Amino acid sequence: MATKPTHQELLDAGVHFGHLRRKWNPKMANYIFGEKNGIHLIDLNSTLENMERAGNAMRQIARAGKKILFVATKKQARDIITSAAAEVNMPYVTDRWQGGMLTNFNTIRRSIRKMQNIERMLQDGTLDSVTKKERLTLTREHEKMNKVLGGIADMGRIPNAIFVVDIVHEHLAVAEAKKLSMRTFGIVDTNADPTSVDYPIPGNDDASKSIRIVINYLTDCIKQGLAEQNEKSSAKAVGAEAPASEEAPAAE
Template identity: 35%
Template sequence: MAPSDPQKLLQYGLHLGHKKQKVHPKSRKFIHSIEKGVSIIDLFKTAELLDIAKDFIKKLGTENKVVLFVATKKVGRDTVTALCKEQNVFYMTNKWVGGLLTNYPEISKNIERMNQMREEQATEAWNKLIKHERVALEKKLNRIASIYDGVSQLKALPDALCILDIKKESNAVIEAERIGIPVVAVVDTNVDPDVVDYPIPANDDAVLSIKFLMEELIGSYVDGRKQGEKEVAKAAAKVAKVAAAAAKVPLVTPAS
């Protein structure tokens, strides 16, 4: 994996932080300077920490671990949703559901109900219902799906979260910390970067910056997943080869 280029990060506007008066004291270590009242992020530090985060996420993909991408802020939700759908990655972009991590057994019932309703709809069982009953069920399904669609196939707690804005997703960060789930996050200059495991200091308010960062992170995860699949296939082929060779060895009859 090639190291991130600070010059490229500059082109995508990752250096633009918040106004001086909104800067969090603990984010100052990532600030290069203040220009016209706006904090300018040190992109050499961004590049270093982005690469660390990408390596971590790629490793999770290689190990077939689950990463849940969380981005409910309006400026980023459509971009993240599209990227995650394209790569078949878990996401939550409408709103964070309180208790998703700390009360997963209960929250997962909503996901199961959504999947059950979809199955009923697909088998045309709903067509036997009175029109107003069917319309009511469709509205209910659409409402549930708008929240849980990105986790419809989630069977257990995720192994890590990747968050766009930890101020917006503060509840997700708190839940993850409470049960020991590591967090990768884009941290702008208005938040405490120390509350997450893998902070990436960068602009989290511009579509261009968000799209670049999420493409990098999701891409690393998918690359890791593909690498893991190849390793599993290679190991399976090796086992099959050994088994085939063993099957060809003639049995030796003991001498009488």
């Protein structure tokens, strides 16, 4: 089982710090513990409870062999999300959300194929005969496309779920996911509407330490689900390879 962080560890990471009181969303009232110096403080008991709920759901998704798209375009979350998604082989978006990434996925797939074709030509010597300027132009185009689409290059179909850091900042991604009836997970700060996602995790979505501690727990849950999937697949394979028992000879 993935080990949940302790109450003290969440405190040390600053997960309880919300936004200024004047920026709050009243729908977050149930997740707010109190106020200090004009800043709302998040109830960490709610954070732990909702982290566990989200983690269990992600474990089941991973166990079923389905994908979760990680989205975090805020500077302080990009590296954390990139590393975490790579650990569990999940698609991710960390540069910017391009409209239609989910709702117009066929067009996005064409862009990905174009990017991959350019990459192949750059590597296999196809462009050796073109001018230096033309090669440089294609190299820059590939770099630009890879920055936006590199994290979803291997995403062959619409994922089962989406996880976002800061649902206010990533509202376009959340809206597209909901339109496609995907399951939605997100870290929700005191300025957010927690009903916008299926699995809200109340917490500070601005501090890297806070983001990291939540992400680490969720990726551990996904790893557990992937391990269970592998065990299930191995058991099926062993069962399929087992020789059928020989029939007893008929009595004379």
